[in-house]
Every structure is written in structure tokens, then in C-alpha cells.
Amino acid sequence: MSFNRDEWGGFSSGDEQTTGPAMSHPTSTAIIDMSNVEDSSATSSFEDVGDVNHRMKDTNGSRRQEQQDPSGMMGGISGNLGKVVADQMWQSGQQQAKKMIDVYGNIDILRPYFDIDPKTLLWRCAYSFVPLKNLSTAQKIPSELYGPLMTVFTLIAILLMNMKTSGTVLQQGTLMGTAFGICFGYWFGVSGFMYFLAFLCNAYISIVQCLTLLGYGMISHCVILLFGHFTHYSHGTFYVLWALIAGASAARMITVLLSRTVGKSQRLLLCVAIASLHMLFLLYLHFAYHHVVEEIVHSLEMVDTPIEKHDSEDSMRAVRDATHLKINNSLEIKNNSLNSS
Amino acid sequence: MADFQDVSYSVPVEGEIAQPQVPEEEDDDELSTLDEPVKDTFIRDMKVIGSKFAHIIYPRSNSLLLRDWDLWGPLVLCVILAVFLNGAKDETTGGQGPQFAEVFVVVWVGAGIVTLNAQLLGGKISFFQSVCVLGYCILPLVVAMIICWFLVKIFEQSIVFVVIRIILVAAAYGWSIFGPCLITHLQCMIPITVVTASVAFLGDSQPKGRKALAVFPICLFYFILAWMVVTYS
Numbered sequence: 001m002s003f004n005r006d007e008w009g010g011f012s013s014g015d016e017q018t019t020g021p022a023m024s025h026p027t028s029t030a031i032i033d034m035s036n037v038e039d040s041s042a043t044s045s046f047e048d049v050g051d052v053n054h055r056m057k058d059t060n061g062s063r064r065q066e067q068q069d070p071s072g073m074m075g076g077i078s079g080n081l082g083k084v085v086a087d088q089m090w091q092s093g094q095q096q097a098k099k100m101i102d103v104y105g106n107i108d109i110l111r112p113y114f115d116i117d118p119k120t121l122l123w124r125c126a127y128s129f130v131p132l133k134n135l136s137t138a139q140k141i142p143s144e145l146y147g148p149l150m151t152v153f154t155l156i157a158i159l160l161m162n163m164k165t166s167g168t169v170l171q172q173g174t175l176m177g178t179a180f181g182i183c184f185g186y187w188f189g190v191s192g193f194m195y196f197l198a199f200l201c202n203a204y205i206s207i208v209q210c211l212t213l214l215g216y217g218m219i220s221h222c223v224i225l226l227f228g229h230f231t232h233y234s235h236g237t238f239y240v241l242w243a244l245i246a247g248a249s250a251a252r253m254i255t256v257l258l259s260r261t262v263g264k265s266q267r268l269l270l271c272v273a274i275a276s277l278h279m280l281f282l283l284y285l286h287f288a289y290h291h292v293v294e295e296i297v298h299s300l301e302m303v304d305t306p307i308e309k310h311d312s313e314d315s316m317r318a319v320r321d322a323t324h325l326k327i328n329n330s331l332e333i334k335n336n337s338l339n340s341s
Numbered sequence: 342m343a344d345f346q347d348v349s350y351s352v353p354v355e356g357e358i359a360q361p362q363v364p365e366e367e368d369d370d371e372l373s374t375l376d377e378p379v380k381d382t383f384i385r386d387m388k389v390i391g392s393k394f395a396h397i398i399y400p401r402s403n404s405l406l407l408r409d410w411d412l413w414g415p416l417v418l419c420v421i422l423a424v425f426l427n428g429a430k431d432e433t434t435g436g437q438g439p440q441f442a443e444v445f446v447v448v449w450v451g452a453g454i455v456t457l458n459a460q461l462l463g464g465k466i467s468f469f470q471s472v473c474v475l476g477y478c479i480l481p482l483v484v485a486m487i488i489c490w491f492l493v494k495i496f497e498q499s500i501v502f503v504v505i506r507i508i509l510v511a512a513a514y515g516w517s518i519f520g521p522c523l524i525t526h527l528q529c530m531i532p533i534t535v536v537t538a539s540v541a542f543l544g545d546s547q548p549k550g551r552k553a554l555a556v557f558p559i560c561l562f563y564f565i566l567a568w569m570v571v572t573y574s
């Protein structure tokens with residue numbers, strides 16, 4: 001059987017790497033090196049496509065180098081120009097493809113943060129108003145972005161309604177942009193600040209957990225502003241709600257952070273900073289638009305439309321809605337006509 | 342070369358070399374659009390868009406909007422809405438209403454965000470399919486906008502007038518959200534779960550138990566648009 005072994009090459013004995021006489025034999029080319037086989041043809045994931053593009057670019061580059069020498073002598077200008085243009089086209093296309101792959105990759109990265117059941121979501125919303133009692137063990141903070149993101153979008157919508165009914169005088173084209181900027185700016189900005197402070201104070205928290213904690217805390221802002229939008233509460237009511245509801249959610253955030261921080265001064269710094277920012281933001285949202293309402297009332301009085309002499313707060317509330325304003329004006333017109341008649 | 346044999350035939354070659362005819366009925370439609378008048382192309386596309394509008398008003402099939410998606414209808418609706426809302430005077434403040442660009446951006450970016458959210462929740466629907474459905478479902482709001490515009494032009498403002506407008510836009514908002522799915526329910530007897538909005542179409546693309554999560558941003562998106570329409574004066 002030994003002569004047969006010479007004919008078909010025999011079994012691979014692991015010495016293919018050596019440059020023996022067996023390698024020079026033509027039958028040894030039947031051995032396939034599996035590492036060179038492209039296995040991406042069957043499984044076309046985006047990463048594989050990227051790899052293939054990269055490889056194709058390499059092979060193209062080597063081919064170009066091989067061909068450049070003869071073309072420099074023989075080819076004309078048009079040939080080189082065509083190659084340059086084709087090269088640029090190829091590179092720009094490759095960059096765009098890479099961007100698309102990155103976007104899809106990022107979506108996959110974000111997907112775990114949106115994995116939540118509606119029931120869990122409701123529980124988390126409810127518990128965002130319940131402070132912790134036990135600070136000795138570190139409270140677990142979920143890394144989830146759906147709830148916070150929806151909270152921010154809801155706050156944007158409520159803010160938009162408040163701006164419109166309170167008659168915020170902006171360049172109207174930027175009304176939506178302002179609401180977007182304020183809400184997302186606060187969310188990202190304060191979360192980043194919280195992460196920075198937590199880093200300084202040795203609190204154990206990640207940036208996504210900061211976003212989650214602060215996002216669920218903003219539910220109190222939504223609740224209070226929405227309540228105010230429909231009921232037109234007075235300052236006193238607002239302060240009560242501010243202290244109770246926003247205070248409760250601030251206490252929740254603080255106690256969660258406290259349970260994950262060691263050291264008294266660090267705890268004090270972190271909690272005072274975050275709680276004051278949380279409470280002041282709601283004050284800002286409330287008074288930024290209330291102030292404008294007062295201005296409108298003054299301007300209306302200056303224009304000589306004597307609104308009936310209620311106490312000033314009631315009149316300000318009345319101006320909040322255009323419909324209310326219409327009622328007042330029409331009543332006055334009717335009164336005037338009755339007097340004249 | 343010795344292996345080759347000299348082959349020579351004394352008999353002339355005979356036979357059919359014609360290939361069997363492949364029926365080309367399917368390709369006729371594709372080919373005929375190349376040399377047809379622009380008018381025909383335009384009319385055909387308008388008919389397709391119109392049939393999709395009909396599906397929003399009176400849904401009969403769930404699959405058409407998803408299968409043959411296009412962005413022409415949403416573009417037309419968005420432009421109409423933006424043109425009507427553009428520069429409307431806000432009489433409370435004396436300021437200007439939303440600008441064309443603002444409405445345009447709100448519609449497209451809003452649809453994009455809602456779609457992205459659906460994808461992040463694991464929805465099995467492509468990006469443009471979702472944008473197409475969301476865009477087409479603005480139709481009731483656009484109709485309400487046009488009616489409001491005529492009402493503003495014809496009648497003077499009064500409290501009754503404002504109430505009528507609010508009811509009108511609320512109905513359009515409800516139609517955008519619940520109308521399609523309710524009618525689909527009556528006709529096809531598809532059980533309504535939490536079904537949403539334009540979500541007679543989109544709801545089924547979500548895994549079970551997640552529909553409510555996908556529905557909330559849709560409601561918010563249409564609510565902002567409805568708010569823009571109702572505050573138009």
C-alpha cells in the first residue's frame with residue numbers, strides 16, 4: 001500500500017508547513033486551508049460585510065499598485081483620472097456604509113435598555129415617589145432608558161402646552177426647539193453633572209443609571225405642571241405640590257444616592273447638589289412662564305382694556321386661556337353696549 | 342493532439358435551435374412604464390396614494406400600507422398641514438404661529454423618533470414602513486385643519502366656535518389613533534387588545550405585551566400635532 005500513498009498524497013501528517021517533496025507534488029494542492037475561505041457569504045451580518053469591504057479594498061489596492069507601473073508608461077491621463085475618481089467613489093461609499101453599520105450597531109447596543117414590561121414600568125414610575133428607608137445596603141438602580149425618555153418627551157409636550165397657553169413671547173419658530181432644549185438639556189446636563197459628582201464622591205453609579213434615576217425623578221415635574229395646566233392653581237397650591245410631590249421624588253433620588261455613597265461630607269455634597277437642582281428646575285419651569293403672564297396682563301392694562309377688578313392672581317389666570325380672554329372682552333363689550341343704550 | 346479524432350459529418354446538421362418561448366406577461370407592466378406619458382405615470386401614482394388615503398379613512402386591509410410603502414402621501418399631507426399652519430397669528434400674544442419649517446420638522450422628526458422607539462422595543466417593522474403609516478395617519482388631522490381654516494375665514498370667533506373646533510380636532514385625533522383599529526375590528530373581527538393608534542397597522546408589529554409601550558409615543562406625537570391644529574387662529 002505504500003506506493004498508493006505516493007499516488008494520492010496520503011493522509012495529512014501535519015507536515016504540510018514544511019517544504020518537503022510532498023508540497024511540491026501537484027496532488028497536495030487538494031488540501032484546502034480553511035482559514036482562507038470566506039465564510040461570510042452564507043451569514044451576511046453587517047460586520048461581515050464591513051470586513052469583506054475592507055478586504056476588497058485591500059485587494060483592490062494591491063491590484064492598483066500592480067497595474068500602476070504599466071499604466072504610468074502606457075496608459076493615458078484619462079485612465080489615471082478614472083481610477084482616482086473610482087477610488088474616491090469607493091472610499092466615500094465605504095464610509096457611508098460604515099456609518100450605516102455603526103448606526104445599526106448602536107441600535108443593538110441600546111436595545112437592552114429598552115427591554116421592559118409595562119407593569120414594571122408602572123411600578124418604577126410609582127416607586128419614584130417613595131423614598132428609601134434602609135440606607136445601609138446599596139439600592140439597586142435599573143439601567144433602563146425607555147421610562148426616562150418617555151418622561152422627557154411628555155414633559156416637552158406639557159411644556160409646549162404651558163408655553164402656548166401662557167403666551168410665551170418667543171420667536172414662535174423656536175417654541176418647540178426651546179422646549180426640546182430645556183428638557184433634554186436638563187436631563188443630559190444634570191445627569192452628566194451627577195455622574196461627575198458621583199465620581200468625585202466615590203459613589204457607585206454608572207452614567208446610564210444617572211440618566212434613569214434623574215429621568216424617573218422628572219415624573220414629578222410632569223405631574224405638577226400638568227395639574228397646574230388644567231386647574232390653574234394659585235401660588236400657594238403650587239408651593240404645597242412643589243414641597244410634597246417634587247420633594248418626595250427628590251427624596252427618592254437622594255436616598256438612592258445615599259445608599260451607594262460612603263462618607264458624610266461626600267453624601268452631603270452629592271445630595272444637596274442634586275436635590276437643589278431638581279427642585280430649582282421645577283421652580284424655573286413654573287415661574288419662567290408665570291412671569292410672562294404678568295407682563296401680558298400689564299400690557300393689556302396699558303392698552304386700556306380695564307379688566308374687572310378681581311384680585312390680580314385671578315385676572316392673571318383668566319388671561320392664560322385665549323377663550324377666557326374672549327369671554328372677558330365680550331362681557332365688557334356687552335356691558336358697554338348696555339350702558340350706552 | 343493525437344488523442345483528438347477528426348470528426349466530419351457527411352450528413353448536414355438538422356434540428357431546431359430556437360429556444361422555448363418564455364411567457365413575458367409579467368414583464369410587460371414593468372417595460373411599458375418606460376415609454377408611457379408622464380401624465381399616465383402621475384395619474385397611476387396618484388391613484389395608489391389615493392387608495393392608501395382610503396385605507397386610512399376606511400380601513401379594509403392591513404397589509405397594503407406596510408407592503409407598498411411610499412413617502413409621497415406623507416409629504417403631501419405634511420406640506421398641506423405646514424402651509425395652513427404657517428404664520429398663523431396668535432391673538433393672545435400678537436406673536437406668530439408655528440412656521441412652515443417647524444411643522445415640517447415636527448412631523449418628520451416625530452415620526453422618526455416614534456419609529457426608532459418601536460425598533461428599540463424590538464418591533465419587526467422596517468423604518469420607512471413605519472414612517473409611511475405614521476405619515477398617512479395624519480390625514481384626519483389635516484382634514485380637521487382645513488375645516489378649521491374655513492371656519493376661521495367664514496365665522497367670527499366666539500366661545501361656541503372654539504368649542505366646535507376643539508370637538509372637531511379631538512375627533513380627528515381620535516380617528517388618527519383609534520379610528521382605523523375600531524373599523525378594522527368591526528370588519529375583520531380582529532381582537533383589539535391595547536391596540537393603538539394608527540396601530541391597527543403598527544400594533545401587530547410589536548411583540549405581545551409591548552404594544553402599550555409602542556403606543557404611548559404615538560399618542561404623544563399625534564397629540565402635539567392636534568395641539569398645533571387646535572391652537573390655530
